[in-house]
Amino acid sequence: MSTRERASRSLDKETVELLKTQYVLLAYPWGYGKVMTAGGKVILPQLDGHGPANGSFDPARLRKALALFRQLPQTARQPRVEDLPAEWRKAGYPTPPKGGLVLKLHGRAFGLDDGGKAHPFAGADGPMLDFFWMTEAEVKALVPPSPRKGDSFAMPNWFARRLRGYRMNTEALAGPLAGRVLSRHSEKTSTLTLSVEEVSAGEVHLGLHGSLPLRFAAWDVQNRRVPEGDYDCEFEFLGYLTYDRGKERFTRFDLVALGAVKRLGSFKRPKPEAGALTNGITFELSNGTVVESIPPYSLRNSQAQDYFSHEEP
Amino acid sequence: MKRRLLSLGSATILAGLFLPLRAADERPQGKARLSPQTFKHFQQVIRTDYVFRWRCLPWEINPGEAAQKAAREGKPILTFGGHDGVPLGFE
Numbered sequence: 001m002s003t004r005e006r007a008s009r010s011l012d013k014e015t016v017e018l019l020k021t022q023y024v025l026l027a028y029p030w031g032y033g034k035v036m037t038a039g040g041k042v043i044l045p046q047l048d049g050h051g052p053a054n055g056s057f058d059p060a061r062l063r064k065a066l067a068l069f070r071q072l073p074q075t076a077r078q079p080r081v082e083d084l085p086a087e088w089r090k091a092g093y094p095t096p097p098k099g100g101l102v103l104k105l106h107g108r109a110f111g112l113d114d115g116g117k118a119h120p121f122a123g124a125d126g127p128m129l130d131f132f133w134m135t136e137a138e139v140k141a142l143v144p145p146s147p148r149k150g151d152s153f154a155m156p157n158w159f160a161r162r163l164r165g166y167r168m169n170t171e172a173l174a175g176p177l178a179g180r181v182l183s184r185h186s187e188k189t190s191t192l193t194l195s196v197e198e199v200s201a202g203e204v205h206l207g208l209h210g211s212l213p214l215r216f217a218a219w220d221v222q223n224r225r226v227p228e229g230d231y232d233c234e235f236e237f238l239g240y241l242t243y244d245r246g247k248e249r250f251t252r253f254d255l256v257a258l259g260a261v262k263r264l265g266s267f268k269r270p271k272p273e274a275g276a277l278t279n280g281i282t283f284e285l286s287n288g289t290v291v292e293s294i295p296p297y298s299l300r301n302s303q304a305q306d307y308f309s310h311e312e313p
Numbered sequence: 314m315k316r317r318l319l320s321l322g323s324a325t326i327l328a329g330l331f332l333p334l335r336a337a338d339e340r341p342q343g344k345a346r347l348s349p350q351t352f353k354h355f356q357q358v359i360r361t362d363y364v365f366r367w368r369c370l371p372w373e374i375n376p377g378e379a380a381q382k383a384a385r386e387g388k389p390i391l392t393f394g395g396h397d398g399v400p401l402g403f404e
Contacts, residue, residue: 011366019370019391024383027372027401029394036390038383046392056393057367069389078387089377106360116344116351118358127359129400236347256355258347275345280359291372291401300398 015059022066027291028091032056035065039079040088043068093295094304099136102286102293103253105129107168109279111272112260121277123270128168131286131296135308139250143243147196147204155192158310160212165298165307168281169214169233181214183313186228188213192237202246208239208255218269231269233259233279255283367393372401 019025024038031046033056044065047055055061069077096102107128111119141156163169164181191210198205215229239255261277263269271277286292299307344351372393373379383390393399 016366016370022388023391024379024386024388025370025372026376026379026390026392027374027394027399028376028379028392029396029399030376030392032393032395034392036392038380038390040380043389046395056391062391065389065391079384081381081384084377084380084384088380092375092377108359110358112345114343114345116346116354238347238349238352240352254356256347256352256359258355280355282356282359290374291368294374294399294401297398 011057012059015057015062018059018062019057023062027294033058033061035062035069037069037072037076037079039076039083040085041072041076043072093293094299096133096293096295097135097308099139101134101139101250101253102288103132103134103283104286104292105132105166105168106282107166107171107280109261109272109277111275112258112278113275117275118278119272119274121270121272123272128171130166130168131292131294132162132166132283133296133299133307140248142194142206142241143204144196147199149196149199152193152195155190155194155208155210156310157190157312158308160190160192161310161312162298162307163212164214167297169279170216180217182217182229185213185215185232188234194241202244203251204243204245206241206243208237208241211236212257214259229264231264232262234262235259235279235281239283250285253283253285255281257281257283368401374399374401 023035033044034042034046035044036042044061105128107130109121109124111121113119138156138158144151144153164183166181169181188211190212192208192212193210195207195209196204197207211234213232213234216231216233218230235257236259237255237257240252241250241254242252243249244251257280259279261269261279269277296307344354347355373382379390382388393401
C-alpha cells in the first residue's frame, strides 16, 4: 500500500466529521498537516515526509491543534478582513479556460498478463490523478462543422504535445527510477484518429483510436547504450466522445490508453509481480467541482503559454 | 539437394506468411488488448481514486478565500499539499 493510500485509509467517519466542522481545509502546496490561523500564525508545523505524509489526518494531532487554537485570543482566531495576509489574496491557481474543457486523468502502472489480468507493480507509487485542460477553440476543433458518419481525421497534434508533458507518464512508472518523456520520438509518430460514428440533430458521436508512441530517458542511468532514450511506451488509445450540438459541449469524453513498456539498451527497471509492465491512463469529463478545478501539474509548473502551445519542438 | 531447396522455399513462403503476424503480435492480444470488449475492464483497472477518502472533504483551493472563511467562522486552516503537488489534483 502506498503512503497516500495509508493516509487516505486513516480517515474514519469521526475524523471526517471533525475536519468538516472544525477546520477550513486548504488544498495548496504549503505542506502536509500544517495548521495555522487565518492571519497566518502557525499552530502546528507541516509534517515531514515525501508525498501525503502519514499523520495529516491523525485525530489526536488534529485535536491538539484545536486545543492550541482555542487558547489564542479572539483577535487571532477571528481576525478582521483587513488583517488577513495580503499576499494570500494574490496566491491561488490559474482557472480553467472559459468555454474550454477539463478532463480528469487517472494513471497507473501494472503488470498485464495474457488473460488481461492486472498484477501489482511495486516500483510504482500508487495510482496518479491529474487534469487535462483544453481551450474553447481546441474543443470546437475536435468536432467537424458538417459531420458525416464515417468521416475520420487526425487528432490535432497539440493533444500529443500536451500529454507528453504529463508527469504521470513517468511517475506512474518511476519508483526510484524517475524519467522524462522526450519531446519527440525519433522513429514513430502519433496515429491518433477521430472518427464520426453517429450523427443526429442533437448529438455527434466520435470514436478515438490509434497510437501515441512516447520515448523516455531515465535519470541517472549508468552505462547507457541508447543515447536517444532508455525505454519506449507506445500507448494504444480507444475512446468514445459525445458532443451535444445544442449545448455546444462534450457530454462524454471517455478514453483509455494502454502502453506496454519496452526496454531499450541496457536500461533496467523493476518488474511487476507478473505480466508485462504496462502504463495505463483513463480520461473522463471532470465534475466541475472546486477540487476538480485544480490545474494540471504541468501547467502549475510551467508557463500557461507553454502548456497551451501548439508549436512542435 | 532439390528436396533441400524445396524446404528452403517452403520455409521462405511460411516466413513470408507469418512474419507480418509476428510483428503484429508484439502488441498484446485477446483480453490483454485494448478493444471495445475490454474497454470497461481497463477503465476499472486504472481508475482507483475511490480509495482516496480525502476527496470527499470540502476543500478550498484559494488561500485568500480560505483565510476569509476561517476568519468568518473562527476556525483554523489545515493545509494539504507539498512540493510534489496536491493529492486532489496531481497524486
